[in-house]
Amino acid sequence: MNENKKLVETITARDVDFAQWYTDLCLKAELMDYSDAKGFIIYRPYGYAIWENIQKYLDNRFKETGHENVYMPMVITESLFQKEKDHVDGFAPETAFMTTSSGDEGERLIIRPTSEVLFCQHYAKIVSSYRDLPKKYNQWCSVVRWEKTTRPFLRGKEFLWQEGHTIHQTELEARTETLDMLSIYNQLGKDLLAIPFVTGRKTEKEKFAGAVETYAIEALMHDGKALQSGTSHYFGSGFAEAFDIKYQDKDNLVKHVFQTxxxxxxxxxxxxxxxxxxxxxxxxxxxxxxxxxxxxxxxxQKPEVMAASTELYNSLKQAGFRVKLDDSNRTPGWKFAEYEMKGVPVRIEIGPRDLANGVVTITTRHNRAKALVSKIDVLTSMPSILQNMHDDLYQKALNHVQSNTFTATTYDAFKDQIEKGGYIKMSISGEAAELIIKADVQATARVILDEPLVTELCPVTGEKATQTILFARAY
Structure with missing residues (x-):
């Protein structure tokens, strides 16, 4: 067990230094490594495999709802990028330009920070009639944004993502699409990630550059900070007008499309x-x-132990579980610590005594509960073991959100609570209050809540409150 303890000691405790704990874990669990270029990370196989499982879930949902995958160029000409002013202004600080050594004196090229303008240019070429609509495209790719401060997976100069871009005949269709995709993201949290997202519309100040409305999924971290985990934007016809994306309807009238x-x-x-x-x-x-x-x-080293382990491995693998048999010459204590570090949900131990009794020892990672299970029942009991673990994790995360969501009726109470972390509901008068809050305590509006006003007057400005906002400090 000394090896076990030594391995665990390499991680800083969460409540001592959460930021360092996070960095330690990203490295020690072999999720990523740093590259020679500052702000760019290497996705190691274990970390990339998590992303692949997210991809599989979402890609299936996208295709079930009529979306098609495409791939756009990684570069955008400067003139194309500048066609939508609000969009350009929003991304200007993060824009990375490509330089060449070929002596090419043509137009400057931007490495895509996002691909709205590329999709718009393409849609303008291929759409002319209502028969061409809707177009529902998705792209899996990486983007580059020249962030000043970076942290693995959370904020980097390059990151992997999917970006969906759709165009529709009517405002209703586009608005429905916007909320449908938000719902898919929310379900991703419930089905796959065991994360209870809070969903809602962003304030005018926090919405995406060029959007009419932005909706988001927000998650609350262990340290009480929020993480914007995904967004869905309704663009109206603003981009369509800038890029002249038009179609002829059934009555032969020429109209601009609506976009998401x-x-x-x-x-x-x-x-x-x-x-x-x-x-x-x-x-x-x-x-x-x-x-x-x-x-x-x-x-x-005992043949009967390896034979039983191999037999169980083959049975579980054939049943569709993602299973590994560790027959390396490391000690059991080292292996226990290694797979705890990597967060493997279920550990099965098989030894001579287990074989003699016809059982295996099953340990679940999230609660370290151990149980002796009949060897012949492992295959049939595994689905419920995994589902129960998922449900436990989701409920624990939900309890964390519920116990760390507060309501403030005065600005002093708000400022006191924000220092302790968590979500805070407060009714405000508008953007002026948001700016004051951000300047005073570095908290931001996460989403607008569809809830009654907490107070009639804004605790920050003293003016009439217009909406109830969920605030938090955020990554």
Whole structure:
């Protein structure tokens, strides 16, 4: 057990230094590594496999709802990028330009920070009639944004994501699409990540550059900070007018299309780490975990132990579980610590004594509960073990959100609570109050809540309150 303890000691405790704990865990669990270029990370196989499982879930949902995958160029000409003013202004500080050594004196090229303008240009070429609509495209790619401060998965100069871009005949169709995609993202949290997202519309100050409305999924981390985990935007016809995306309707009238955009990124990996992880390492929800089950033979040099372990491995793998058999010459204690660090949901131990009794020892990572299970029942009991673990993790995260959501009726109470972390509901008068709050305590409006006003007057400005906002400090 000394090896076990030594391995765990390499992680800073969450409540001592949460930021360092997070960085330690990203490295020690082999999710990523730093590259030579500052702000750019290497996605190691284990970290990338988490993203692949998120991709699989979403890609299936996108295709079920009539979306098609495409791929756009990674570069955008400067003149094309500047066609929508609000969009340009919003991304100007993060824009990365490509330089060449070929002596090419043509127009400057921007490495895509997002692809709205590329989709708009393409749609303007291929759409002319109502028969061409809707167009519902999605792209899996990376984007580059020249962030000043970076942190693995949460904020980087390059990150992986999906970006959906759709165009429609009517405002109603586009607004429905915007909310439908938000719902898919919310369901991703429930089905795969075991994260209870708060959903809602962003304030005018916080919405996406060029959008009419932006909706978001927000998650609350262990340290009481919020993480915007995905967005869905309704663009109206603003981009369509800037890029002249028009169609002829059934009455031969020429109209502009209505447009949406929506996306999530590898930031979701960071959310999983910070919502579920503990002082021993990752705690991965079973349906997103790259390895769901690890089998550890005890006294693996004994042929009967390895034979039983291999038989169980083959049965679980054939049944569709993501399972690993660790028959390496490491000690069991080292293996226990290694797979705790990596957050593998279920550990199965098989030793001579277990074989003699016809059982295996099953340990679940999230609560370290051990149970002796009949060897012949492992296969049939595993689905419920994984589902129960997922449900436990979701409920624990939901309890954390509920116990750390507060209501403020005075600005002093708001300022006191924001220092302790969590979500705070407060009714405000508008953007002036948001700016004061951000300047005073570095908290931002996460979403507008569809709830009654908490107070008639804004505690910040003293003016008439117009909406109830969920505030938090955020990553």
């Amino acid at each position: 955009s929506w996306g999530v990124s590898t930031r979701l990996i960071g959310a999983v780490i910070m919502v579920h992880g503990d002082d021993e390492g990752l705690v991965l929800p079973p349906f997103v975990a790259p390895t769901q089950i690890v089998i550890i033979p005890i006294q693996s």
